[in-house]
Amino acid sequence: MPAPAARYAEPGNAPDALSVLNSVFGLPAFRGAQEEIVRHVTEGGNCLVLMPTGGGKSLCYQLPSLLREGCGIVVSPLIALMRDQVAGLLEAGVNAAVLNSTLSFDEASEVERRLLAGDLDLLYVAPERLLTPRCLSLLGQASIALFAIDEAHCVSQWGHDFRPEYIGLSAIAERFPDVPRIALTATADEMTRKEIVTRLGLSGAPSFISSFDRPNIRYEIVEKQNAPAQLKAFISERHAGDAGIVYCLSRAKVEDTAEALSKAGIPALPYHAGLDASVRARNQDRFINEDGVVIVATIAFGMGIDKPDVRFVAHLDLPKSIEAYYQETGRAGRDGKPSSAWMAYGLTDIVQQRRMIDESTGSDTFKRVSIGKLDALVALAETAGCRRSRLLGYFGEEATSSSCGNCDNCLSPPQLRDGKVAAQKLLSCAYRTGQRFGAMHLIDVLVGRLTERVTQFGHDKLSVFGVGRELNEKHWRAVIRQLVAMGHLRADSEAFNALKLTESARGVLKGETEIMLREAAPGTRIRVSRTKSRRGDLEPRAEAKPADAPLQAALRAWRSEIARQRNVPAYVVLHDSTLDGIAAARPMTLNALRDIPGIGDKKLEHYGDELLAVVRAADA
Ligand code: ADP
């Protein structure tokens, strides 16, 4: 093992990873595979790290960079992300810098000088910059601890986020064969993984693959009734004062939703490609830097946003696939604290997505694959079982238990009833009306409503007219959605979304296929009172002591002020979890404060006295 960088060594001792984790980052223990990865890389090994968002990838290269001789070079595609990471490291007393196009010539020269002087622990470099002859020759002269390639899936041409400049990164292995390389990504699929290994020269190196479960995220999918009202209720009852992201498909809906939330007193800002770049940047900055801002956005928003304290992600429209749903909801709760993934969806969403696929210019294969993906997502939305085990199952991961205890279906299991007769009525209604009508009309016929259309087509004369009066419209919609999810019925976008029977519908009509249907959900099935403690009831694990709300508020106010003064995002100063830890423990001494996760040596030195003063003032 090479000589460690002296800065982090106890006098006379080689520093061990755990003591640096504690002194610099203020953390008491490694999480999951971190320890093994840190050891492997510190000893000079290459590897691939697959960990979900929020899993703690950064420490996997930051610690070895501190423990090894020389500077760790981090390749990262996103400038905003580099900036925030470096700000956080500087706060923790690590000598970190960036080298990218935002620097002036003089600033860049200064960074280069510090690198050569051995004055840097970590240097974040944009890929296109790294590959310039100037930079490669600079690195050739410097002492390099390791190369970390973050967002490594960007090398994959098949992936969803291909970046041509990443292809050139294969040069690293060729030019610096003896420097360890660690590639990191949160994208799990096999094909992408293989491509990373080939392109970055990692064959033979171990892969560290973590579970993709995000246990702190509570999944909840509700039936869409009055979406804006449902969203407002969700936010005000469960996430008042929290930061969150609301996803909508269209720009107009983004604007309307942001306005409706603002009117309801929820600080919400729009974000979509049609807004002026400066407005977009300002809204994004406010979301990142201020506490409790809700951003309403099209899916373009979120990539490269590292904000750890996003407490909820809400979908007002159906995403394209489970991959997209997982990625978008994954932006909640990076800090590991309880967070919600909430989605309101209805039959029209399925029809709309289906139409988008059919009308797209993609090949037939593309359309077939897209439809398959949409079907899988609809099945997730309609399942009566655990959402989490469905999600993990989709990614090829076996859930540890069939009930996670932290999704709507586990917390309040839907009633299942025999739906064979209802399904038969619905399917034969679609059949007898010629498979030419949408949900609304079929329901009119079933409940025996004499609308103009019903009489016009003589559907009141059919045997199915009025045979479904035992269920109301809402129930029938739920039946239709589930039959679509089960694949017995599909909406044909080329025929005005007429509902058509599929091959498998025959078995249902003949009574050969059993059909269990979930009772229509009343909409907001999880009601959480937030009057006692702000998050107490959302907490999946019991906390030792409930955090004290006034002290929590005082700490947040203090943090906002510091963040403003230092011009960094609030979470760079201290994470929510650290503030909550302080509010719960009420430390009275610097020693006691140092025990709170997130308070390392430098933070104690900078903020210790002020934090104790805030705690004391709250006690007075
Ligand atoms: P990723 O890059 O995998 O999305 P990060 O490296 O940003 O995740 O880490 C996510 C969050 O988890 C951060 O808030 C970080 O401080 C926290 N974290 C990481 N490792 C640990 C640990 N061992 N103990 C406590 N918190 C941790």
Ligand code: ZN
């Ligand atoms: Zn569950």
